[in-house]
Amino acid sequence: MSNQIEEFNAYRSKMNDKLLADNNKIVKRIFNLDTNAFAAGALDVKTKELLGLVASAVLRCDDCVKYHLESSYNEGVSKVEVMETLSIATLVGGTIVIPHLRRAYEYWEELENQQG
Amino acid sequence: MSNQIEEFNAYRSKMNDKLLADNNKIVKRIFNLDTNAFAAGALDVKTKELLGLVASAVLRCDDCVKYHLESSYNEGVSKVEVMETLSIATLVGGTIVIPHLRRAYEYWEELENQQG
Amino acid sequence: MSNQIEEFNAYRSKMNDKLLADNNKIVKRIFNLDTNAFAAGALDVKTKELLGLVASAVLRCDDCVKYHLESSYNEGVSKVEVMETLSIATLVGGTIVIPHLRRAYEYWEELENQQG
Amino acid sequence: MSNQIEEFNAYRSKMNDKLLADNNKIVKRIFNLDTNAFAAGALDVKTKELLGLVASAVLRCDDCVKYHLESSYNEGVSKVEVMETLSIATLVGGTIVIPHLRRAYEYWEELENQQG
Amino acid sequence: MSNQIEEFNAYRSKMNDKLLADNNKIVKRIFNLDTNAFAAGALDVKTKELLGLVASAVLRCDDCVKYHLESSYNEGVSKVEVMETLSIATLVGGTIVIPHLRRAYEYWEELENQQG
Amino acid sequence: MSNQIEEFNAYRSKMNDKLLADNNKIVKRIFNLDTNAFAAGALDVKTKELLGLVASAVLRCDDCVKYHLESSYNEGVSKVEVMETLSIATLVGGTIVIPHLRRAYEYWEELENQQG
Numbered sequence: 029m030s031n032q033i034e035e036f037n038a039y040r041s042k043m044n045d046k047l048l049a050d051n052n053k054i055v056k057r058i059f060n061l062d063t064n065a066f067a068a069g070a071l072d073v074k075t076k077e078l079l080g081l082v083a084s085a086v087l088r089c090d091d092c093v094k095y096h097l098e099s100s101y102n103e104g105v106s107k108v109e110v111m112e113t114l115s116i117a118t119l120v121g122g123t124i125v126i127p128h129l130r131r132a133y134e135y136w137e138e139l140e141n142q143q144g
Numbered sequence: 145m146s147n148q149i150e151e152f153n154a155y156r157s158k159m160n161d162k163l164l165a166d167n168n169k170i171v172k173r174i175f176n177l178d179t180n181a182f183a184a185g186a187l188d189v190k191t192k193e194l195l196g197l198v199a200s201a202v203l204r205c206d207d208c209v210k211y212h213l214e215s216s217y218n219e220g221v222s223k224v225e226v227m228e229t230l231s232i233a234t235l236v237g238g239t240i241v242i243p244h245l246r247r248a249y250e251y252w253e254e255l256e257n258q259q260g
Numbered sequence: 261m262s263n264q265i266e267e268f269n270a271y272r273s274k275m276n277d278k279l280l281a282d283n284n285k286i287v288k289r290i291f292n293l294d295t296n297a298f299a300a301g302a303l304d305v306k307t308k309e310l311l312g313l314v315a316s317a318v319l320r321c322d323d324c325v326k327y328h329l330e331s332s333y334n335e336g337v338s339k340v341e342v343m344e345t346l347s348i349a350t351l352v353g354g355t356i357v358i359p360h361l362r363r364a365y366e367y368w369e370e371l372e373n374q375q376g
Numbered sequence: 377m378s379n380q381i382e383e384f385n386a387y388r389s390k391m392n393d394k395l396l397a398d399n400n401k402i403v404k405r406i407f408n409l410d411t412n413a414f415a416a417g418a419l420d421v422k423t424k425e426l427l428g429l430v431a432s433a434v435l436r437c438d439d440c441v442k443y444h445l446e447s448s449y450n451e452g453v454s455k456v457e458v459m460e461t462l463s464i465a466t467l468v469g470g471t472i473v474i475p476h477l478r479r480a481y482e483y484w485e486e487l488e489n490q491q492g
Numbered sequence: 493m494s495n496q497i498e499e500f501n502a503y504r505s506k507m508n509d510k511l512l513a514d515n516n517k518i519v520k521r522i523f524n525l526d527t528n529a530f531a532a533g534a535l536d537v538k539t540k541e542l543l544g545l546v547a548s549a550v551l552r553c554d555d556c557v558k559y560h561l562e563s564s565y566n567e568g569v570s571k572v573e574v575m576e577t578l579s580i581a582t583l584v585g586g587t588i589v590i591p592h593l594r595r596a597y598e599y600w601e602e603l604e605n606q607q608g
Numbered sequence: 609m610s611n612q613i614e615e616f617n618a619y620r621s622k623m624n625d626k627l628l629a630d631n632n633k634i635v636k637r638i639f640n641l642d643t644n645a646f647a648a649g650a651l652d653v654k655t656k657e658l659l660g661l662v663a664s665a666v667l668r669c670d671d672c673v674k675y676h677l678e679s680s681y682n683e684g685v686s687k688v689e690v691m692e693t694l695s696i697a698t699l700v701g702g703t704i705v706i707p708h709l710r711r712a713y714e715y716w717e718e719l720e721n722q723q724g
Contacts, residue, residue, distance in 0.1 A: 043594035046601075050571075054297045054579035055593070057289070058235075062587055065235045065286045070224040075191055079198045079229060083236045084588065086199045086470075088669075089552075091591035092236070107630075108186040113195060115634035119174075119181045120199045120208075122434075122470030123642055124664065127671035129635070130623035137626075159478035162485075166455075170463035170645045171477070173637070178471055181634045200472065202586070204321075205436075207475035223282075231286035238550070238586030239294055240316065243323035245287070246275035253278075290583075297583045302572040307539055311546045311577060315584045318547045318702075320437075324584075339398075340534040345543060347402035351522075351529045352547045352556075354666075354702030355410055356432065359439035361403070362391035369394075402529045405521070406699075413518045413699045418688040423655055427662045427693060431700040434663045440700075456650040461659060467638075467645045468663045468672075507710035510717075514687075518695035519709070526703055548704065553668075555707035 032138050036094050066099070074103045078113045085117035085125055085132065093132050101139045110136055148254050152210050182215070190219045194229045201233035201241055201248065209248050217255045226252060264370050268326050298331070306335045310345045317349035317357055317364065325364050333371045342368060380486050384442050414447070422451045426461045433465035433473055433480065441480050449487045458484060496602050500558050530563070538567045542577045549581035549589055549596065557596050565603045574600055612718050616674050646679070654683045658693045665697035665705055665712065673712050681719045690716060 047055055066076045077100045084092030100110060114132060118125045163171055182192045193216045200208035216226060230248060234241045279287055298308045309332040316324035332342060346364060350357045395403055414424045425448045432440030448458060462480055466473045511519055530540045541564045548556035564574060578596060582589045627635055646656045657680045664672030680690060694712060698705045 040594070043597060047593065047597055050575060050597070052572075052575040052579050054293060054583055055575070057293055057296075058579075058582055058587065058590075061235055061286060061289055061293075064289075065232050069228050070222065071194070071228050075194065076228070076232065078187075078191065079194060079232050080236065082195045083198050083202045083233060087202055087237070087588045089588040089591060092588055106186065108632075111630060111632040111635070112185050112187050112192070115632050115638075116181050116192065116195050117199060118470075118638055119177055119634055120196065120470050120472055121203070122466075122468050122473070123638065124468055124667045124669040124672055125470070126638075127669060129627065130620070133623060133627055133630070156478070159481060163477065163481055166459060166481070168456075168459040168463050170467055170641060171459070173641055173644075174463075174466055174471065174474075177634060177637055177641075180637075203472045205472040205475060208472055224284075227282060227284040227287070231284050231290075234290055234586075235286055236586050236588055238582075238584050238589070239290065240319045240321040240324055240584055241586070242290075243321060245279065246272070249275060249279055249282070293583055297580050301576050302570065303542070303576050307542065308576070308580065310535070310539065310543060311580050312584065314543045315546050315550045315581060319550055319585070338534060343398060343400040343403070344533050344535050344540070347400050347406075348529050348540065348543050349547060350406055350702075351402055351525055352544065352702050352704055353551070354698075354700050354705070355406065356435045356437040356440055356700055357702070358406075359437060361395065362388070365391060365395055365398070402525060405525055405528075409518060409521055409525075409699055412521075413696050417692050418686060419658070419692050423658065424692070424696065426651070426655065427658060427696050428700065430659045431662050431666045431697060435666055435701070454650060460649050460651050460656070464645050464656065464659050465663060467641055468660065469667070504710070507713060511709065511713055514691060514713070516688075516691040516695050518699055519691070522695075522698055522703065522706075551704045553704040553707060556704055 032135065033098070033142060036091070037098075040091070040095070074100070074105055077103055077105065078109070081110070082113050082117045082120075085114055085128060086121035088121070088125060088128050090128055090131055093128060094135050097132060097135055098139060101136070107136065107140070148251065149214070149258060152207070153214075156207070156211070190216070190221055193219055193221065194225070197226070198229050198233045198236075201230055201244060202237035204237070204241060204244050206244055206247055209244060210251050213248060213251055214255060217252070223252065223256070264367065265330070265374060268323070269330075272323070272327070306332070306337055309335055309337065310341070313342070314345050314349045314352075317346055317360060318353035320353070320357060320360050322360055322363055325360060326367050329364060329367055330371060333368070339368065339372070380483065381446070381490060384439070385446075388439070388443070422448070422453055425451055425453065426457070429458070430461050430465045430468075433462055433476060434469035436469070436473060436476050438476055438479055441476060442483050445480060445483055446487060449484070455484065455488070496599065497562070497606060500555070501562075504555070504559070538564070538569060541567055541569065542573070545574070546577050546581045546584075549578055549592060550585035552585070552589060552592050554592055554595055557592060558599050561596060561599055562603060565600070571600065571604070612715060613678070613722060616671070617678075620671070620675070654680070654685055657683055657685065658689070661690070662693050662697045662700075665694055665708060666701035668701070668705060668708050670708055670711055673708060674715050677712060677715055678719060681716070687716065687720070 077096055081096040084096055114129055118129055193212055197212040200212055230245055309328055313328040316328055346361055350361055425444055429444035432444055462477055466477055541560055545560040548560055578593055657676055661676040664676055694709055698709055
């Protein structure tokens with residue numbers, strides 16, 4: 029894995045473990061809901077990941093964008109589909125989304141370049 | 145059409161006409177982009193409308209939600225699909241999205257109840 | 261009850277009932293979490309209501325502000341305590357909070373003036 | 377004055393008076409700062425009003441937009457200048473600003489149509 | 493002090509000194525208000541710090557979160573109280589708050605581990 | 609050029625080139641609009657740059673702030689004018705803008721210290 033992907037996932041895992049071990053019920057249930065909300069339902073997983081991606085992008089949350097880029101990548105979403113999703117985010121959310129678009133594009137490139 | 149749908153569309157049309165007639169190039173091009181971004185591409189129109197809906201919901205823009213609810217309705221999106229989309233918005237955007245969820249639900253009901 | 265309080269609560273109840281009857285699991289669990297998060301724990305209910313109030317105010321969610329104003333009122337929070345909470349919201353969130361402060365103040369007055 | 381302008385100003389004045397009479401020091405000082413920040417300095421009042429307008433528009437605060445539209449109008453700002461300012465807001469803040477742009481345009485028209 | 497705490501405070505102090513030396517009246521008064529708003533009043537300092545913390549968390553301002561975590565720590569707030577406060581922030585502000593929750597949790601651990 | 613300015617511009621250029629080469633029409637047109645919106649019109653370039661700066665600051669987009677600080681600097685905007693603009697941002701957007709104000713101030717200093 030590339031450095032950026034590895035670093036992001038390592039820190040995310042380490043801190044999520046600590047948060048879940050901390051035993052705050054509300055936090056634990058929100059984490060649990062997060063897993064449920066993106067599971068297949070009337071909408072398939074791929075569509076839901078793109079919904080998570082566009083929501084993360086307009087809210088300008090880089091870590092959330094990275095997470096959904098990786099899940100989207102694993103679901104077989106193509107680069108063109110990711111770019112259409114992010115272009116909607118940039119139009120709806122405005123040019124302040126552009127710095128996040130730059131970082132998202134770089135992260136996607138790393139996902140494509142990594143050795144599984 | 146129900147009152148709420150009719151009122152929203154009438155005001156929206158009236159003011160959009162004025163804005164476009166005003167001849168500010170940037171505003172005109174943004175309106176134009178808006179049409180383009182939601183046209184079929186690698187992603188189909190229905191998926192793009194759901195992307196527009198979730199983005200509007202997490203950014204808590206009632207008018208944008210109404211607009212994408214109506215387009216989604218016209219694309220044949222089902223109520224369950226709308227609710228899965230809005231539930232992701234509520235999870236990602238937090239309980240402050242709930243008041244908008246209430247109004248979105250009401251608007252969707254009116255879309256279903258209206259006589260075409 | 262004053263008109264504004266009654267109207268807010270009637271619409272809120274009606275739509276919450278519909279949302280819960282709709283049977284979207286994520287939405288139902290988020291509603292359930294909302295009840296849990298504001299229950300007494302290490303922090304008492306009054307403090308938690310003020311936390312909910314300040315969060316709602318800086319995020320500029322009028323309906324959320326109304327809801328927490330009413331719960332705070334029922335918990336015996338004084339007007340001075342509400343104003344200190346809202347003044348922190350206005351300082352942290354900026355002068356764009358002021359229109360919400362005006363509406364919050366009016367709602368609090370109605371809470372004080374209503375006949376139980 | 378038109379209905380909308382009169383209503384906005386009447387409610388704003390009434391509630392501001394109550395807020396200032398309430399004697400919360402932080403709120404009073406923030407109101408006072410607001411007056412100071414838009415006074416002439418290295419930048420003239422007109423430029424500062426446009427800064428207040430664009431900030432209000434990207435933060436999607438209708439009441440703040442109305443306030444700065446009226447001050448801008450009184451400073452002799454032209455409609456073209458207002459539209460250039462709001463077009464920057466729409467580009468930077470995204471299409472979610474458009475509903476606020478519609479209402480801002482309507483309010484500006486009322487300002488132009490009112491009998492001084 | 494740990495690296496992270498020391499770095500944050502050093503940069504914050506250095507830049508605050510420069511900002512105050514720059515002599516912009518509005519900035520100076522806002523800094524001054526910030527001190528006043530969190531002083532004991534009808535609400536005690538501890539409660540006000542938690543209000544500042546939850547406001548900072550839902551607005552997703554890492555530096556503001558760090559500042560209020562440190563003040564809360566110095567006021568004797570317990571980890572359980574911090575977590576209840578941050579869990580309300582995550583519920584109200586949504587899962588986009590989670591990356592900030594991870595960083596807040598890490599910072600709190602450093603506060604607990606540092607040698608006074 | 610100082611390290612910070614150089615780094616920011618190098619990364620920005622590299623990623624913008626990639627984004628434009630990617631051939632997503634919406635993204636390309638938004639980039640194009642960005643150039644147009646800040647060109648001289650009824651308002652001069654300097655005023656528009658300050659509008660872009662205040663909008664970026666209240667939306668708390670560090671990269672956007674840096675970009676408009678540099679353009680403002682190149683347009684001959686003075687430090688006092690920048691500080692008046694940023695003080696309005698801090699008042700309107702609240703104390704959560706302060707961390708961005710610290711970074712903006714540092715970046716401006718680097719702009720002043722660099723050898724053209």
